[in-house]
Amino acid sequence: MDETDVVVIGSGSAGSAVAGRLSEIPGLRVTVLEAGSRDTNPWLHVPVGYAKTMYHPTLSWNYQTEPEPELGGRSIPWPRGRVLGGSSAINGLIYIRGQAEDYDHWRQLGCTGWSFEDCLPWFRRAQRQERGASDLHGADGPLSTTDLRDKGALSQAFINAALELGFPANDDFNGRVQEGAGWYQVTVRDGFRCSAATAYLKPAMKAGRVRLITDAHVTRILVEGGRAVGVAYRVGNEERQIRATREVVLSGGAINSPQIMMLSGFGPAAHLAEMGIAVQRDMPELGRNLQDHYQARLMYRASQRVSMNERVNSWIGMATMGVQYALTRRGPLTFAAGTAGLFARVLPQSATPDVQFHFIPWSADTVKEGLHKWPGFTISVCQLRPESRGEVTLASPDPMAKPRMVARYLSTETDRQCMVEGAKLARRLARSKALGAFIEAEYAPGAAAPDTDEAMLDFVRRTGGTIYHPTSTCRMGSDEGAIVDTELRVRGVERLRIADASIMPTVVSGNTNAGCIMIGERCADFIRRAA
Incomplete structure (x- = not known):
């Protein structure tokens, strides 16, 4: 049987980092199993290429939630990366750590050693900050974080609108204070996407320190006597197994990790029995606690030809952008899923920002349908700390079947109120002098929609969706219900x-x-120190 020391399941954001760092240990054999292919599609490397790859039939898992109770029964598309680099290869490239209070809250929940100050050295170790090193940022790590190469008048107008409304300027959303308006930093290196695989795996593979097996769909973790000893996986129609002499690290993400755990016999015993899976260990909370950021997108027709829409819908515009990018690695093809941002408080009880805005200098009803034929832009707002909790369960014991997931978006009054207030703030930003100068008309929700709570909630429910941040289905903690320890x-x-x-x-x-x-x-580091 094939053998290695450590098997890492998944080459996404965390999996690539695990494998890359473990490969630095002399003599340690590290093997990565990736369900997708290598990242040969050129759109995976052009920053704006996420518009082409996010719903790609082979580069994304293309999940769908179950009908969402508070969204009128709508099923929400959930793309997740199924390629070398995982979701870091198809995401919107924005580099945000979150608030220090998030990690301090983890510590308060029993996750000793996970406060912000505990995590900061690892953020710094990972980072290659274009602006240089500081007490908060690293400059020698593998992950490039850079300023946008091109910004544009529309995006600057959004920042000016926030300042006009009294919000502070913020030149570093990953600084000591998150609140305010400014430019996003992105995971881009020399004009190309810097995925986790680019940052960590490829250098290790080039040096011969990591073995990568692609198109490897994991079917279960092999367990003997309460110990993980390997992984079973499928390549095409061929069933394979690999033994791990040291450890198995599951890095499938918030959807695939609980699915693989349940297929391996770990999870709610009643659910596993229903699926006909032998129970290795009853874990009632596995797959529960699912959280995601829900977004609403307000869209506007621009009064000037200053958006990306008109360029994409013109052969001349497309050619110009292509040539500019090819020659200089600049221009609209370097745009992330948001150029400018705002972190704000909209609920009176919030001590720190509770909503995040992404300003996007183009507009579209859906990515699949393409950009609107007229100049336009989007103000996206999402709630940062939702109370709503969903779950991931198996739909079938067949490992090739997609799991079931329901986010239960907007299932609490606080979540509904936060999104309503966020949408209202987006409208106030659009009505400012700075941004209003660029607006011909509101496209969504539309001028006919009043500023009432009822109208805004209706809009949010009918049109909102994921901003692609599912988490927390195998939560860490010190209590008996936690899936992993600290x-x-x-x-x-x-x-x-x-x-x-x-x-x-x-x-x-x-x-x-x-x-x-x-x-x-x-x-x-935990594995290194346990040796």
Whole structure:
């Protein structure tokens, strides 16, 4: 049988970091199993390429939630990366760690050693900050974080609108204070996407320190006598197994990690029995506690030809952008899923920002349908710390079947109120002098929609969706219900750890990629110190 020392399941944000760092240990054999293919599609490397890859039939898992009770029964598309680099290869590139208070809250929940000050060295270790090193940022790590190469008048107008409304300017959302308006930093290096695989795995593979097996769909974790000893997986129609002499690290993400755990016999006993799966260990909370950031997108027709819409819908515009990017690695093809941002408080009880805005200098009803034919832009707002909790369960014992997931968005009054107030604030930003100068008309929700709570909630329910940050289905904690302990070891199973967004006790206040990479860094260190 094939053998290695450590098997890492998944090459996403955390998995790549785990494998890359473990490969630095002399003599340690590290093997990564990735369900997708290598990242050969050129759109995976062009920053704006996420619009082409996020719903790609082979590069994304293309999940769908079950009908959401508070959204009129709508099923929400949930793309997740199924390619080398995982979701870090198809995400919107924005680098946000979250608030220090998020991690301090984890510590308060029993996650000793996971306060912000505990995590900060690992954020710094991972980072190659273009602006240079500081007490908060690293400059020698593998993950490039850079300022946007091109910004644009529309995005600047959004920042000016926030300042006009009294919000402070913020030149570093990953500084000591998150609140305010400013430019996002992105995971881009020399004009190309810097995925976790680019940052961690590829250098290790080039040096011959990591073995990568692609198109490897994991079917279960092999367990003998309460100890993880390997992984069963499928390549095409061929069933394979690989033994792990040291550890198995599960980095499948908030959807696939609980699915693989349940397929392996870990999870709610009644649910496993219903699926006909032998129970290795009853874990009632596995797959529960699912959290995600819900977003509403307000869209506007621009009064000037200053958006990306008109360029994409013109052969001349497309050619110009392509040539500009090819020659200079600049221009609209370097845009992330948000250029400018705002973190704000909209609920009176919030001590720190409770909503995040992404300003996007283009507009579309859906990514699949393409950009609108007229100049336009989008103001996206999402709630940062939702109270709503969903779950992931199996739909079938067949490992090739997609799991079931329901987020239960907007299932609490606080969540509904927060999104309503966030949408109202988006409208106030649009009506400012700074941004209003660029607006011809409101496209969504539309001028006919009043500013009432009822109208805004109706709009949010009818049109909102995920901002692609599912977490917390294999939560970390010190209590008996937690799936992993504070060193990411699965409770009741030896030599098995989970490292990805699923272990977050609560979702962080912002984009999740940076936090996942930090988790991967820490997991590798736990394994190194356990040797």
